[in-house]
Amino acid sequence: MSETKEFKRPGGELSNRPLHFIWVVDCSGSMHGEKIGKVNHAIQSTIPEMADAARNNPYAELLIRTLKFSSGAQWVTPEPVNVDNFCWSDLEAGGVTDMGNAFDLISSQLTIPPMSDRALPPVLVLISDGQPTDDYKTALDKLLALPWGKKSVRIAISIGQDADVSILNEFTGNRDLVLQANNSADLVKMIKWASTAAAVVSAPATPDSTTVAGGAGGSNSSPIIFDINNIPVPEESDPDDINVW
């Protein structure tokens, strides 16, 4: 080949850094009715906003999946789907709360492979209104022992007064990232806020003077930083109000 002749860039396929975002939804019987209806509606309405936010960072590929758990757990989205192609499938509620089963399924996807070591920290958003009916502890410990489990950004939305907040605290490793939703307006607000975590992870260098760390980094880590001023506060509610969960 002559010196002047152009030749292609050496190397193979290039790739943006994948950012996995997983909705983990409690579909047990207690979620039946308004709760699951609101979850369906709220998540569906956030997807276009997530897609818009993802366009601000074209160097991260936002991949979304849904995992549901009740009597057992199951991927609603078998493979990660680019946010632009993601369609929410309405979930139905019924059965018990096999949260440990859900943690096991997440663990199986956070090992390397199938996860890439070049990915951005995955975001796990757990939505639940109850208490696990299986051995959640063993499964959660296994999840949090995985390198990507440790680095994941974990947010929980606790629906109503019956959710076991201590377990959700264990999941997030950070009490500030357990969001309380006592009514349908709160739930929508919390889901919308949780959905913005993807944008924070793909652009992590925007710390504020009042921040909270997501995920459990080591002493040398630079944790993902959320602005606590933006974390929504649940509305004050009258316990006798029939709209309060």
Add this chain to the structure above:
Amino acid sequence: MTSMSGEMRVIGVCVTGASHKLAGKPCQDNIKVNRVFKKDMTLLAVADGHGSDKSPFSEEGSKIAVDVFHTIISAAFKKHKNDINKLGTFLHREGDTTIAKEIEKEWKSRVRKSHRVNNRSNDDDIKSDFNLWRQYGSTLLGLLITSSFYFAFQLGDGDILLLTENRAEHIISGDKQLGVDTHSLCHDESWRKAITQVRHRHDDVTPHAFMLTTDGFSNSYPDEEMFLKTCCEYYTAINLHGTNTVWGRLQRWLEETSEKGSGDDISVLIACDKKL
């Protein structure tokens, strides 16, 4: 012994990441190349400034980092200039302790001085030294190539590779951290995270090259296999077309890599042995 030369042909470039261009930020990487001892040794360094809002001066931090590597290694060389093998033994024994400590100490000393000279002090600095160091946070990769051995130094993410025909291998298997974390010169006792390696060079080795890259390069590929394949292809391109031809295109290739890949700054240094 060996008749190899430590004089290498070196090409390299830093390119501003596509995401940094979008945000109007400068490139925070720096590279430095020097030839010492009658040009029979080559010193290379690459540093990646953190570039976050908490590290507004990391471009300067990475510049200081590459300068410090050259200063400390040159000083070690001067102590052992009459016996190159003693230098190799010293670096093998003291690379990840004495040398790493000196690099951390000197980097922090120069950072403090620059901060003071440029009147950048603010309330944050007073709270802790870490707040000051973090404003200049940077990784550091370094390589000394002599006629008989090479010494590699790594603190933080990035890659140092040996390239031969059809093969690219890591000289240092760094403890790569997942996500957006890295070890950094700005951490307390950062020297403890330094990893070093001394390897002998042998006559019978086929023509080879060394490659130092910041993590914006490897993060632009879907996996390790594709990354190593790419490094091999850079070697092949140099072998077929020569260093000048590759150098003339390197900037454009790396800009394309950042654009279609990680979006991050990318710096690459390639040192080619004279047989290439």
